Amino acid sequence: MNKNIQLDKARKQKNGGLADKEDFAKVRLEINGRPIIRAIFPATSLLEFIREELGLTGTKKGCDLGDCGLCTVLLDGKPVLSCLMLALDAEDHQITTIEGLTNGGELHPIQEAMLKHGAVQCGYCSPAMVLNGVHLLDTHKNPDQMAIKEAISGTLCRCTGYTKIEKAFLAVTHQKGAKV
């Protein structure tokens, strides 16, 4: 795959891993349902690609090290830490960021519930929390509190103590249960 060749080139770069002009690599991804082709530094993380190249600033950076989970996006529906992934490695995958969730339409039930239950304080963790919730609902018929805790435990929140986030998630899953 040409992706690997490009990566090799990046590794060969001595300058402290910093790439030169010649090292642009072409990347083709699908983000929020939109195909995107760009020439980037091979070392560009998916997070940097999303925030800086595409200007989708809903995805947050908290550490760039894989510690905080604030940069969570969905890769083929699964939450991943976009700071730990190269944009090149996301090629041929479908990526959903918070902007792609509603596309300007109505709020997702998870968002509705977080709004109503006061699960948003500073909101810096909210985009990641929402995506965690979306994945939880997609994969669990009737998640219990433990499953909810697990679903959000990869993303830090310093404001809420998670209490109201859990509450909001629980409310949605109950609704969901009721509908079934």
Add this chain to the structure above:
Amino acid sequence: MSLQDSKRYQTIGKPIPMLGARDKLTGTARFTDDIRLSRPLFVKILRSPYPSAHLKSIDISKAKKSKGVKAVITGKDIPNSFGVLPISKDECAMATGKVRYVGEPIAAVAAESLRDAVAALRLIKVKYEVLKPVLNIAQGLKKTKNPIHPELKREDNIHKSAHQSFGDPDKGFDGAKVVIERDFSFLSLSHGFTEPHSVQVEIKDDDELTVYSATQVPHYVHLALSEVLEIPLHKIRVIKPYLGGGFGGKSDPFPHEMIAARLALMTRRNIRLTLEREEVFFTHHGRHETQVKMKLGLDPGKGITALDGKMLIDGGAYGSFGIVTSYYNGVLLQGPYKIANFRFDCDRIYTNKPVCGAMRGHGGVNPRFASESLLDMACHELKIDPCEFRLEHFLEKNSLTANQFRITSVSIKKGLEKAMTKSGWKKKHRQLPYGKGIGVACGFFISGSALPIHWNKIPQSTARLTLDESGLAVIYSGASDIGQGSDTVLAQMVAEVLGLPMGMIKVVSADTALCPTDMGSYSSRVTFMAGNAARNASIQMRRTLVKAACQLLKIDEPPYPDPGKPMSFFRQGQRKPDFKKGFLGANPDYEDGFSFSEKKIISPANEELDYLEVVKKAMEENGTLQAKGCYLSPKMGGTHKGAGAGLSPSYSFTAFITEVDVNPLTGKVKVEKVTCAHDCGVPLNPLAVEGQLEGSIHMGLGQVLMEGLRYEHGVQQNASFLEYKIPSPFEQPEIEIILPDSDEQEGPFGAKEVGEGALAPFNPSVANAIFDAVAVRLFDLPITPDKVLDAIHKNNQKKD
């Protein structure tokens, strides 16, 4: 009128989702680093690898020539020092002559890309002459010829010594049934907010700077930038975009703000500077590492007969809020109980470590742990119920403490009683099986400082309100919404007084060019002070509308009630509340016989007018309507040294009953259930109140069980979220919140503090519960499993 019945309100007391929550949930809310200025230069800061060293030379010549670099600056480019307190401006944006902690800025590069900036940083050559650092409190107390701050002209590294003494503590101890003295220690903490510090600067043609910064205090940043860079205030505009948590860690002017502004002026380009997480830990201004020696005397009948605390706090390399912290370590022990004989000494020590400053519960947290632990021990020794004892000895409403804090409303007794019932205290305390325990602790906290940092008579908060034919009410306030919901509470004030839905209120806040001056968001002042200002502005506006309504109805204007009487010293310092003057400390009626509700204005005779129609009438010959409200604390307090510290127009009170499970085989403590009673006056927005309490518990839980910054040779060992662990959803306990009926006459719609006060008493409630569970006392935070296990072993050996 009774404010307690919040049912009669339309907006106040309702669980209203936070303004902006929708934007935060959809990712459209722009935080500082999300702003996209045109062609910004990216900035990286070179930081000191040594805790203490002379800067022999800094060679930036190579870096300057590096690809993409537009400017490289060092300490001499920003020589003026600054600090949040006018009395300790001891920090420069970048070190000059000497570095004082690992992570201190030395130079900064502005380049076309972040990669270029990083590459250039590596080309800066610094020659250091490494000095012997002062790494802890003990070293800082020693005599030295080379103090960290020679300008203080001392022969040690003590930055500030705060003392106060009231009554006769020694006599108080003599008259006690039991006297207990213990040593306690506490590690330094970081706030752990999720959004790193960040600043962007936009420069316009005529060198006007717009500084977007993740700050709790735009006003102070504004002042500091002007002074440090020597440019007039009117050339600088500071805006706080959405902010990802502060907790005190964004409540100072910071070096990176000065650096970004200087680079913008030098390069005439926009600047973008966001700290990496590791840099956030260096920059943090977190909780001081603290040592406490405390002595408490108790008599079941008389209460706490004396309390004496000696605190040593490690301030790190610079002042920050440290002088205030030193006093808060003492004065915040003056409640929630009556303590006639009281003494404290607190020394703040400069060390060669990152600077400490304000963190949620500022200065009051660690001594509270000590005093509440001692209280529990004393009650245990005398075999009295620690809850019952507390119930007997809480401060009374409308009273003065020994250090002359003016205590207005107090509803903590009711709160604790309810917490006892709800938690089943009586059936559990000292009766649970080994390994299970229940503990109590209480505290109190200020609702903003009555004494402003800058000594002047400018109101601490001013709010402006405009209204035009669209019906949209725009409230302008300098208060900074840092995620706690301050914008929401201001909008609620307007909505309530004018009878409008929240959707018809717009808040323009934290923008020094557009908004009236406000001290910012720290010391739990916003709801109380900015809230009062917004409420008063709304009342002025309401009067304008009532006048117009009367003209439409061809009736006389109603007589307005006296806004309040200059009551005893509790109210106003004999100052008569006055709407016109703007300084209005009390919370007077605004009754005019009209009712404003759902965009209708209804006269006393029940004639209904459309809100928009009235607005139009009022605008005739007037244009857009404007109103202004202010808040200036009444005069209060004693005349002793430091009398202003901790002085507040009102205090919140908190009681915790906490249940834990301690595994005696592993030493692991799990906090299972927390019953929290918090007297915040009238809860203006229960959703926000609960959120603040749950967040305080989370943060307390971190401090009491797991968090702490570790240093080796002055180097932080856990400057990342991987190593500095904050509690996860699995640790967060079940929480029951009790908001006892309460009413603070001087708070807006009866409200007072909720953001910080609950943190401090939570910590000792856990420790007291651990004692109830496994009969061991822990005096050093965090209470990690190894310490618990150790203590249990020692206990067992004693028994054998």
